[in-house]
Amino acid sequence: MPKPAKKPVGAQPENPARLIVDGAVVANQWNLLSLDEEAEISAASLAPGKVILPLSVWLELRNELQARRGEIGVWLDSDETADLIGDYAGELPLIAAHFPLFTDGRAFTAGRLLRSRYGFTGELRAVGSFMRDQLTYLKRCGFNAFAYQGEQGLEGLLDSLQDFTDSYQSAVDQPLPIYRRRSLAG
Amino acid sequence: MYQYDEQDHKLIRERVAQFRGQTERYLAGELSEEQFLPLRLQNGLYIQRLAPMLRIAVPYGLLNSTQVRRLAHITRKYDKGYAHFTTRQNVQLNWPNLEDVPDILAELAEVEMHAVQTSGNCIRNTTTDQFAGVARDELVDPRPYCELIRQWSTFHPEFAFLPRKFKIAVCGAAEDRAAIRAHDIGVQIVQNRQGETGFQVFVGGGLGRTPIIGVAIRDFLPEVHLLSYLEAIVRVYNQLGRRDNKFKARIKILVKALGAEEFARRVEAEWEQIKDGADELPPEAIEWSKRFFPQPAYKSVNGGHAEAVLRDQAGSDKAFSRWLERNTFPHRIPGYQAVTLSTKPTGIPPGDVTDRQLEAIAYLADEFSFGEVRVTHEQNVVLADVEQERLYELWQAARKHGFATPNIGTLTDMICCPGGDYCSLANAKSIPVAEAIQRKFDDLDYLYDLGDLHLNISGCMNACGHHHIGHIGILGVDKKGEEFYQIQLGGSANEKASLGTVLGPSFSRDQMPDTIGKILDVFVENRQPEELFIDTYNRIGLQPFKERVYAKAS
Numbered sequence: 001m002p003k004p005a006k007k008p009v010g011a012q013p014e015n016p017a018r019l020i021v022d023g024a025v026v027a028n029q030w031n032l033l034s035l036d037e038e039a040e041i042s043a044a045s046l047a048p049g050k051v052i053l054p055l056s057v058w059l060e061l062r063n064e065l066q067a068r069r070g071e072i073g074v075w076l077d078s079d080e081t082a083d084l085i086g087d088y089a090g091e092l093p094l095i096a097a098h099f100p101l102f103t104d105g106r107a108f109t110a111g112r113l114l115r116s117r118y119g120f121t122g123e124l125r126a127v128g129s130f131m132r133d134q135l136t137y138l139k140r141c142g143f144n145a146f147a148y149q150g151e152q153g154l155e156g157l158l159d160s161l162q163d164f165t166d167s168y169q170s171a172v173d174q175p176l177p178i179y180r181r182r183s184l185a186g
Numbered sequence: 187m188y189q190y191d192e193q194d195h196k197l198i199r200e201r202v203a204q205f206r207g208q209t210e211r212y213l214a215g216e217l218s219e220e221q222f223l224p225l226r227l228q229n230g231l232y233i234q235r236l237a238p239m240l241r242i243a244v245p246y247g248l249l250n251s252t253q254v255r256r257l258a259h260i261t262r263k264y265d266k267g268y269a270h271f272t273t274r275q276n277v278q279l280n281w282p283n284l285e286d287v288p289d290i291l292a293e294l295a296e297v298e299m300h301a302v303q304t305s306g307n308c309i310r311n312t313t314t315d316q317f318a319g320v321a322r323d324e325l326v327d328p329r330p331y332c333e334l335i336r337q338w339s340t341f342h343p344e345f346a347f348l349p350r351k352f353k354i355a356v357c358g359a360a361e362d363r364a365a366i367r368a369h370d371i372g373v374q375i376v377q378n379r380q381g382e383t384g385f386q387v388f389v390g391g392g393l394g395r396t397p398i399i400g401v402a403i404r405d406f407l408p409e410v411h412l413l414s415y416l417e418a419i420v421r422v423y424n425q426l427g428r429r430d431n432k433f434k435a436r437i438k439i440l441v442k443a444l445g446a447e448e449f450a451r452r453v454e455a456e457w458e459q460i461k462d463g464a465d466e467l468p469p470e471a472i473e474w475s476k477r478f479f480p481q482p483a484y485k486s487v488n489g490g491h492a493e494a495v496l497r498d499q500a501g502s503d504k505a506f507s508r509w510l511e512r513n514t515f516p517h518r519i520p521g522y523q524a525v526t527l528s529t530k531p532t533g534i535p536p537g538d539v540t541d542r543q544l545e546a547i548a549y550l551a552d553e554f555s556f557g558e559v560r561v562t563h564e565q566n567v568v569l570a571d572v573e574q575e576r577l578y579e580l581w582q583a584a585r586k587h588g589f590a591t592p593n594i595g596t597l598t599d600m601i602c603c604p605g606g607d608y609c610s611l612a613n614a615k616s617i618p619v620a621e622a623i624q625r626k627f628d629d630l631d632y633l634y635d636l637g638d639l640h641l642n643i644s645g646c647m648n649a650c651g652h653h654h655i656g657h658i659g660i661l662g663v664d665k666k667g668e669e670f671y672q673i674q675l676g677g678s679a680n681e682k683a684s685l686g687t688v689l690g691p692s693f694s695r696d697q698m699p700d701t702i703g704k705i706l707d708v709f710v711e712n713r714q715p716e717e718l719f720i721d722t723y724n725r726i727g728l729q730p731f732k733e734r735v736y737a738k739a740s
Contacts, residue, residue: 081425103224103307105347109424112344117459133208133225140343163204166193168337169413170464171344177413177464178193178337179471 011149013075013098013127018154019147021123023161025154028147030073030094032127033057052096052125055080062088069093075127078106082113089120096147099128108141115142115172135160142172187248187558188333188478190298197341198295201302205229206288213285228308228346230301231287234610240279240287241304242294246314246332246356247275247561251548254559256297258544264290269544271529271537273601273652274353275313275561276304280608302340307348309339309420313355315363316526316562319479320570322518326375326383328358330475331412334467338413345420349427349435352420353392365563365679367391367400368655370437371419376406384408389419389449390441391683393649398438399683403450409472411457413465418457422449482556482571487521492574499578508630509581509592514572523574525555527567527589528599532624534588535617536602537565546587554580564601566594596633597641597706598624601652605645605662606669612645614662614669619643619698626699627706636706639719640678655679657720658705659686660698671698675705675731676723687728690736701735708734 012034019028032052041057043064052073065072073094097107114120125145126138139161170177212222230241261269264286270278294300303310312335319327357364358375366372372388385407391400407415423437441449500507515524530536547567551559554576555569562568572580584590593599605616620643642656653659659674671693674686693701708731713722
């Protein structure tokens, strides 16, 4: 194995009051629990309502939380790969992927694999420090929810979802690369 | 040459609009320096020592004369009237204003050009052999594959924020003129025993501060799987490549850390999952891409007669004969030859051309080579399809515009980065070193006697001047604020790629021409008849060079 990459320096994901889901600004109904080494989260101590758990916590409590399945989501840190959720993805209503820095592009791959390989159909939420200018790429990798941190005029960001209206290569939003659409059509 | 359709035009227009918005937000203070950085880099825009620098994409080095004319116009209108051909087969402007860049991109888009992914931590412009499609030693024309890779990698949503920059090169000939083993991925087109086309795939090559020659992780990949295999490699890299240290973030470090076998195993495992998916390249797709690179309308020429005329002309004009010998390249079609226009007369920074020269290139391309131009990774320009009957005429015209220095492949045809004169990363100047060496070795007969000899100069360890893979490599280093130069010997970039070995302590700039002279003396004294520098070096090793260069004056 290569020397493991250190945890990137960057803030833990937060819980903004509003976010973009499916192209509209909506109120945030989920409470994301960040990974705090001091805190011990147990199935019993978990408050009622919709909760997004860190991957490690979710993996541990998954069986105990079966009864609350529809209201338990999970978030991946940037050094956690989609295969750690794997086919469990199909049972989750929400998966969040964390951008500790907007330049850390691992979550793009995580999103794409969750959608195309592991059958995830729920809400795929980008959390952390991603940028408006990455929205179309995120959308193409299967993200349909965008939880910006800090004060943002979210309505003003919606346009960026349409920065590109077509694409060359296949991705989650477009199953066929452009050469297939062109050459095989004509 | 690839022709845009409405979808290409639309995508590039949308990109220009997006970047215009980003630039406006940056200038209005809505985007921080840090946020704007990757956005501008992916649009080719650097902030350099003296001014911004804009790197314009030339996919696999191919341009048409209309595009070259537009480049000339842009250098005049927005810059100081000259441009620079890079070792990545791209074009750079050294003095644009940040505020003008969206307008420059809009002007480029009109002629099917852009600056997409010429920098930043994404998949860069795919490069190839400048003699693609015309070389006699070519198995298969690499350009249709390059174009498919271009489309696959352009705005790839998953790979726009990789750990580091990512470079792919494709070679379709026996001789590797694309330096594929010095790239993150090198693709060598091969055929198996059944005559099917496929690829040998190299990964983990690269220069910079940790130079490594790429290793083959697959000997035969059927062509139908090219894109899915590339996708698997880049996906493994995006997930596992180091992001904590930019100097250890290239794929070569990952390949080295995992070992090539383990890396290949992971790639194969990923590829197994996607190889039969949407990214398959069915024969129709490849045929479609090939249609953009048709054979030009060559005349049917009596090759024997054309060669005889040429021999006569060469016999009666020594200057022409020299140029013919060094600056032209055999062509697979009888009666034709490929021509390299040298951008390296003494005293001009290698790769620099003025707006008028750009216009001259466009004119020469229209007049002599079906309106098409190629940029070489040695920073020269190629007209690939010239009738032998018209070489004499072309030579005279090229001479008039300063392109006929008969030095291609010789010591003075050096690769040289812009160095400390322009680049904010450089530790030392490189252009004056190139010039001093060119001045000292201006005797053509001596240069020809030395034969093919690649001298590469970089102004810092980022190695844009490819010093590791020069037969003689020069690296600018900084010692307590003073510029010094380290010499390496024995590098090569072709199918027998190797990295140079450091000769010993570095030299001041003044010492460089004489030191190179001593190295050449050792070569001349030790060479067997017709032997090339690199072969003599490989036979006798570093020691004799070292002894001569560092000998104490007695």
